[in-house]
Amino acid sequence: MIMETTHRPHTNTLVRWLLLSLLAIATTITVSLGISSKAHAAxxxxxxxxxxxxxxxxxxxxGFPIFSNFDTAAISSTDWSPDPDGDQSFTSKDATLQKPYIVGTDTPKTVIGNYDKDGNPIGGDTKHQSxxxxxxxxxxxxxxxxxxxxxxxxxNATEMGSVTGYGGWYDNLRAESEFFDFQVQEVDRNGQVVPNNKLTVxxxxxxxxxxxxGVDKITDRKNNLVKVTITPLNSSLFANPQTLYFSLTGIQAPVVEPKAKESNIGYALYDTGGKIGGFTSKDVATSTEKMPILLETPNDGNLYLEDLSNPGATWKADNPKLTLVKDPNPDQLGYRVSGLKSLAPGTIVKFTDTKIDGTTEDVYFKFGNPTTPGGGTTSGNTANGGNSTGSATPPASIPTTTGDSSVVNQQGTTTTGTSQGSTPATSTSNAPIAVPKDVAVKSQVxxxxxxxxxxxxxxxxxxxRIAWYPKQKRINRxxxxxxxxxxxxxxxxxYKVRDVNHGAKTAGKIGYITTNKKYVVPVYYASLPKNNKITVIAKKGVNAYKAKxxxxxxxxxxxxxxxxxxxLVKHNLTTRYQLTNGSFVTANKKLIIAGNY
Structure with a gap:
């Protein structure tokens, strides 16, 4: 299945060239005017x-490749084997000439997903991750x-996003080729090339x-390997070409999982309306008194802190000039820090997070010259004595350059400053998002x-706007x-969502919808009806099963x-109703309705 975003017209090359040219001109002007620009990262x-x-x-x-599409109406993370954003993703160290990454099998099987084309559960030996x-x-x-x-x-979308703003596999099925050149060869165990015109990129x-x-067409599946060379197209973004080796046979060496971050603390600024902007966990895990997080002091003197894995955590500061109170917004679980304007530039503050289990974690910030919430343009790092040269007022956010967050594994948004009178732009990052308890959880329908x-x-x-969805009868919502x-x-x-309306023109589309419960709610019931009665409303009826x-x-x-x-019983991220006879039926609101209907 191919998403429409993969069919790019040749005019995109010209458009991309023009945009890059304009960006280069703008950068040159910025530097010539003396307005600060971050030094290029390595x-x-x-x-x-x-x-x-x-x-x-x-x-x-x-004439396009057919990809795995076994579990939902659109290609999803469950189709990957392994998922580049999952724990079993691999690096070049896991795919060497001496220890190649195993991609074949000597005992072929059939891989089946959890749902059929109508969205009904499939029984038997099914898988949710390929x-x-x-x-x-x-x-x-x-x-x-x-x-x-x-x-x-x-x-990996997080790693790519930290460098390029890359959105991941769901945006473009050839996204990696925007940044890398791929070459493939068949080689023997000594690395010598074996001619094979059936193995292609x-x-x-x-x-x-x-x-x-054509990986299945290598001439000697037991002894030869597939060698893939990945070369960066832009040396200012990426360094060191990669060589990955794959084998059709052998025992897969265990993949070393990426080291989990040691902190789930996030911080954010407030906009002029008192609302919280984008979160970031940038530098939290590594902050010390000698290496504090550098932060310009916002004009409102406020900062938001939250331990996103410990909603009952409490906070205190080592500076008596600061006041820390629970944020008054019921949707937020963290603390508001006020009084930052009273600090002299260069002041270092230690904030202590006391977790539910009594353990503590310290985070250090060094505050610089005041600036408008969300930042403006500055000449130099004001935390180290630079001077502010602008005060545009975009919504509050703390832009991240690493895109690294262990709090929510997703693509969030960060707002970036614009010139006065312009509309704030949104850009993709992996900033953690504080999520109230009453919203649908990730992977829920x-x-x-x-x-x-x-x-x-x-x-x-x-x-x-990508699409409008008109109000529909319950069974067609x-x-x-x-x-x-x-x-x-x-x-x-x-909500960031994927359309799973099987057979619709919009099926598989990715985008954002409201979280307002007057407009969207979970599709599965979460409680018993008052009279313990339900009515079947699905046109084809529903089945009762032995197991949940x-x-x-x-x-x-x-x-x-x-x-x-x-x-009512839970099954993964769905629910079932158990009947008085002991059997189970779906609790999907499109298939049944509470009460005598």
């Missing part, structure tokens, strides 16, 4: 990149099958993809109650899977059937 070392593989088969009728290898058969979500013969090499017109096809829009950005404008969270320019929380996983079909109930239930 190129990202590609040795640190984590990779994943998306199983691929042959070509479709349009483990497909070369030679396996994937039963696609639409019922078709695909034999795995190759793979797309995908980069897929190209369409002038556009290369990061998809390797929600549906629309009223007319609502799907937007490209969390700041909703008509020009950024649009459904979305929550993949993350973001905040708009004024701090309003949004909805396996072991026992009986079919037609539309209009009224059932008596005894309890």
């Amino acid at each position: 190129p990202y070392d590609l040795n640190n990149m984590r990779w994943g593989l998306l199983p691929a088969g042959g070509l479709d009728k349009s 483990d497909a290898k070369i030679g396996d058969t994937i039963q696609q979500q639409d019922g078709s099958t695909m034999t795995v013969t190759g793979f797309r090499i995908g980069a 897929f190209k369409k017109g002038n556009f290369q993809w990061s998809t390797i096809l 929600v549906y629309g109650l009223k007319k609502l829009g799907l937007y490209k950005n969390p700041t909703f404008t008509s020009s950024k 649009p459904m979305f899977v929550v993949t993350g969270y973001a905040r708009s320019a004024n701090g309003t929380l949004r 996983s909805l396996t072991g079909k026992l009986k079919h109930y037609k539309t209009g059937t009224r059932l008596t239930i005894k309890k």
Whole structure:
């Protein structure tokens, strides 16, 4: 299945060139006027990149690769084997000539997802995270099958986002080829090239993809390897070409999981309306008295602190001039720090986070000259004595350059300052988002109650609208899977979602929708009805099953059937109703309704 964003017209090259030219001119003018510009960061070392593989088969009728699409209506993270953003992603150290990464199998199997094309659960030996290898058969979500013969090499979205603003696999199926050149060869165990014209990097017109096809066609599957060379296209962004070696046989060496961050503390500024902007965990885990986090003092003198893994944590500061109180907004779980304007420039403050279990964690900040919330333009680091040369007032946020957060594994948004009178721009980052307890959790399904829009950005404008979803009857309401969270320019929380309306033109689209419970709610019931009665409303009826996983079909109930239930049970991120006879039925609001209907 190919997303429409992968078919890029050749005019994009000219547009991209013009944009880069304008950016270069703007940068030159900025420097010439003496306005500060951050020094270029060192190129990202590609040795640190984590990779994943998306199983691929042959070509479709349009000449594009067919990718795994086994679990939902659109390609998702569950299709990857492994997921580049998951714990089993690998680096070049896990794919060497001596110890290649295993991508094949000697015992082919069929990989099946959890749901059929109508969104109904599938019983039997199903998987929610693919483990497909070369030679396996994937039963696609639409019922078709695909034999795995190759793979797309995908980069970790967090690592890429820290350098390029890259949005990940869901934005563009050839996204990595925007930044790297890919070459593939068959080699023997000594690294000597073995000619093989069936092993190729897929190209369409002038556009290369990061998809390797014909892996199943290597001449000696037991002894030879697939060698993929990845070369950065922009040396100012990335350094050190990568060579990855893959084998069809052998025992996979355990992948070393990335080291978990040691801190889940985030901090943010307030905008002029008192709302919290984008969060960041930048430098929190490494802050010390000698290496504090450098932060300009906002004009309102306030800072927001939160331990996102300990909502009951309390905070204190070692400076008596500061006041710390629980933030008055019920949607926020952290503390408001006030009185920062009373500090002399260069003051270092230790904030102590006392967690629920009684343990503590210290975070150090060094505050500089006052500036408008969210920052303006400055000449030099004001925390080290630079002078402010501007005071544009975008919504409060703390821009991150690392994109690194262990709090919420998602694509959030960070607002960046603009000239006076302009609209704040939003840019993608991995800033952690503070999420109230009453919103749908990540990977949960929600549906629309009223007319609502799907937007490209969390700041909703008509020009950024992807689609309108009109108000529908209950059984036809649009459904979305929550993949993350973001905040708009004024701090309003949004869901980042994937459209899972099977058969609709919008199926698979990614965007942002409101979290307002008057418009969207979870599609599964979370409580028992008052009279313990439900009514089947699905046109095709519903089945009752022996297990809460909805396996072991026992009986079919037609539309209009009224059932008596005894309890609600949870299954992963869904719920089921257990009937008085002990069997289980779905608690999906599109299929059943509470009460006698």
